[in-house]
Amino acid sequence: MSSAIVAPHIRLDDKGRAWIDGTTMKVVELVTDKVAYGWGPEELHRQLPHISMAQIHAALTYYYDHKSEIDTEIEQTSREAAKLRAKSTATASLRRKLRPLSTGKRG
Numbered sequence: 651m652s653s654a655i656v657a658p659h660i661r662l663d664d665k666g667r668a669w670i671d672g673t674t675m676k677v678v679e680l681v682t683d684k685v686a687y688g689w690g691p692e693e694l695h696r697q698l699p700h701i702s703m704a705q706i707h708a709a710l711t712y713y714y715d716h717k718s719e720i721d722t723e724i725e726q727t728s729r730e731a732a733k734l735r736a737k738s739t740a741t742a743s744l745r746r747k748l749r750p751l752s753t754g755k756r757g
Contacts, residue, residue, distance in 0.1 A: 653669070655671060656668070656712075657708060657711070657712060658704070658708055659671050659672075659702075659704060659705045659708035659709070660677065660708050660709065660712045668709075668712055668716070668720075670701060670705045670708070670709050671705070672705070673700065673701060673705070675698070675701065677709045677712050677713060677720065678720055678723055678724060678727075680694065680698070680701070680706065680709045680710075680713075681709070681710075681713045681720055681724070682724060683697070683698075684710070685724070691703060691706045691707060691710065694706050
């Protein structure tokens with residue numbers, strides 16, 4: 651896997667995804683935590699102590715410099731997750747309906 655440092659503490663992988671350098675966390679994941687929980691940099695650091703304040707600020711700077719594309723990625727991921735939840739719910743409902751048939755019991 652190749653990557654390039656694009657800013658202090660931020661690297662892009664071969665697919666163009668921004669990662670916090672020296673960690674296994676993508677910038678979009680940190681931003682999702684910030685948005686979902688309303689956390690500022692200090693709270694992000696309390697919740698993610700393995701990420702330095704410099705890394706957090708670099709990730710947030712990268713986010714604000716690339717806000718529209720990262721927001722689009724978050725929206726797409728959210729829609730995909732909603733589809734998977736709906737599919738899972740439908741599958742679970744079908745299993746509940748079929749279970750009595752497989753055990754020979756009729757409702």
